[in-house]
Amino acid sequence: MSTSEVNPEFDALLHYLKQNCGYDLTGYKPDSLMRRLQRRMQQLGIENYTSYLQYLQAHPQECAPLLDTILINFSGFFRDRNAWDYLANTIIPQIITSKQPYERIRVWSAGCASGQEVYTLVMLLVEILGIEQYLQRVQLFATDIDEVALKQAQQGIYNENEVADIPTQLLSKYFEQTEQGYVFCPQLRRSIIFGRHNLAVDAPMSKIDLLVCRNVLIYFKRETQASILVRFHFALTDKGFLFLGNSESLLNDRQIFIPVSLKHRIYTKGEKLGLDEHLLILPQTHNRKVVDPLTTKIHIWQAAFKTSPFAQLAVSYGGCLIVANEQAYALFGLTNSNIGALVRDLEIGQIVNSWALMRQLNRDRHPFSLKNIKWVNDNGTTYLDIHITPILDPEGKLLGANLTFIDVTQxxxxxxxxxxxxxxxxxxxxxxxxxxxxxxxxxxxxxxxxxxxxxxx
Ligand SMILES: C[S@@+](CC[C@H](N)C(=O)[O-])C[C@H]1O[C@@H](n2cnc3c(N)ncnc32)[C@H](O)[C@@H]1O
CATH class of the missing domain: 1.20.5 (Single alpha-helices involved in coiled-coils or other helix-helix interfaces)
Known part of the structure; x- marks a missing residue:
């Protein structure tokens, strides 16, 4: 049943939230959405959706508590302990042995809430690899749609109750007890790349070895779940693993995932994706449309950009960061919230003067390179060659620049x-x-x- 068949007033409310708060909730199960909305309305003494819509219009700040009610952030360390034990004893060792010692291990916690799941992963990986190998080899992405929850995750501070499920020797090894609470080891915390990411809309990560998405899919409608699973299929390497929550099951019609352990909800890739499924993966294309050749070309270009082995990013004429691929995210410690920011305010602003670049491109109109640019940060000294290409509109007006970074330190x-x-x-x-x-x-x-x-x- 579609939401409009259920209740047009409810539908109007969802439409308003999408247009004005930037949250598209149409992919979530309507029953649980309604329950949560009603809970919030009761707190405010409001009786129907139309009155609540009027209230929202008059009080734009209401978006935040509403989303807080809708996006259930409940989480816990080592939630479903047996499944984590299985992951640590069976799956992580398989991932490690499938890789060369110099190869990166890429892990994605999708829907990480306030971080307990991510830090559980860090502790397990460090216990298995040792801290040095972990810092050298593991790239850990932690994403959620909820920025408030993400902020908490980034702080990594928890109270007595929240840490109760952490085994004592791990608690004393990885947390420091302070007046504010238990603080996760800052050196390890800094190794995690946090970012806002909407699973139903944004393009997925790629080349992931372990994708942990627990207790998130459960809130989505069947068709939205199916489209997210297609994105997960794309995100994983051929030998990668998907780890879901204990009460979640895969509802896809085709066997694009097959169980490794049904009991612990761990899966690996099955059938390959079809072309139409590939097109579902691209940002904002969850409504199936007729795709013209130009759109397909743009998508291919986007995919090439995202999966390039070199860090790449695009900067607007005004000096704002427009888009960056994963390598650039990792190299410059970028997060999704940096998109749209002025380059000079970001770490990368230390090595790139966007104003000077645009001046040169405006004058010469052809690509150029900067060689052996020295960049000193907490990780040491890096030398980069930067290739700069102008982005022009069909009339030849300069829109911005594409920057490719090649690490020439060696x-x-x-x-x-x-x-x-x-x-x-x-x-x-x-x-x-x-x-x-x-x-x-x-x-x-x-x-x-x-x-x-x-x-x-
Ligand atoms: C119940 S929590 C699960 C936390 C953690 N994975 C666990 O199992 O302990 C669900 C999380 O999914 C996030 N979420 C809901 N919709 C999302 C979306 N469209 N994209 C990304 N995260 C989403 C919520 O913000 C919330 O933090």
């Missing part, structure tokens, strides 16, 4: 090493030369001395 160190070796070689050659000269003059002196002694005799 080459710089290699070049320094070669230069050092060359100068050592030159010094040794010089010394050899001098030694030869000394030897020659000693020989000469010896000859002279021999001659003189013969003359004396």
């Amino acid at each position: 080459y710089i160190y290699l070049k320094d090493e070669i230069e050092r070796l060359n100068s050592t070689l030159a010094r040794v050659t010089q010394e050899l030369h001098l030694t030869k000269e000394v030897l020659n003059s000693t020989k000469q002196e010896l000859n002279n001395t021999q001659k003189e002694s013969k003359n004396i005799h």
Whole structure:
């Protein structure tokens, strides 16, 4: 049953929330949405959806508490302990052994709420890999639609009740007890990439080895669940794993996922996606439409941009960050909330002067490169080659620039090493030369001395 068949007033309310609060709730199960809306209305003493819509119009700040009621943020450390044990003992070791020691392990906690799930993952991974390997190899993405919950997750501070399910030795190893509460180890916390991401709308991550999405799908209608599962299929590597909540089951008609452990809701990829399913993955294309060749071309271009092995981003003429691929997110510690921000206010502003770039592009209109740009941050010194390409509209007006970053740190160190070796070689050659000269003059002196002694005799 569609929501409009259920109740047009309710439908009008959803439409208003989509247009004015930026939250599209049409993919959620109407029954549970209605229950939650009614709970909020009761708190305010409002009797019907139309009156509540009027209240929302008069009080725009009402969006926040409403969403707080609708988006159920309940979470917990090691929630369903047996499933986490299975993950730690069976799945994570499989992921590690399937990879070369230098290869990254990419993990995504989708719908991470206030962070308990992410920190559970960190603790398990560090216990298995050791802290050094973890920091070198693991890329952990934590996303949620709810920015308030994400902020809490980023802080990583929990009260006595919240940490009750963490085994004592892990609690003392990974948390510091302070006046504010139990604070998760800051060094490990900083390794997590947090960002706002709407599972039903935004393009998914890619090349993920372990996708944890627990107790989120349950709130969506069947068709929205199916479209999210298609995105998850795209997000995972061929050997990747999907970990759902204990009470969730897969409802897809085709077997795009097959169970590894049904009991613990762990799945791996089954059938391949069809072309129409691929098109579902792209941002905002969850309504099936006829796709013209230009749109397909743009989508292919977007996919190439997103999956490029190099960090890439686009900057508007006015110096705002428009889009970035995952490599750029990881390299510059970007989050979704940085999209639209001025580049000069971001970490990347340390190495890129967007105003100067635009001036040069406006004048010359052709791509150029900046070589060996030195970038010093908490992780050490990195050298980057930056390739800058103008983005022009059909009339040739400059809209912005596409920036590709290539890490050349290894080459710089290699070049320094070669230069050092060359100068050592030159010094040794010089010394050899001098030694030869000394030897020659000693020989000469010896000859002279021999001659003189013969003359004396
Ligand atoms: C019940 S919590 C689950 C938390 C955690 N995964 C766990 O199992 O403990 C559900 C989370 O899903 C998030 N969520 C709801 N709709 C979402 C969407 N469209 N995209 C991303 N996250 C969403 C909510 O904000 C909430 O934080």
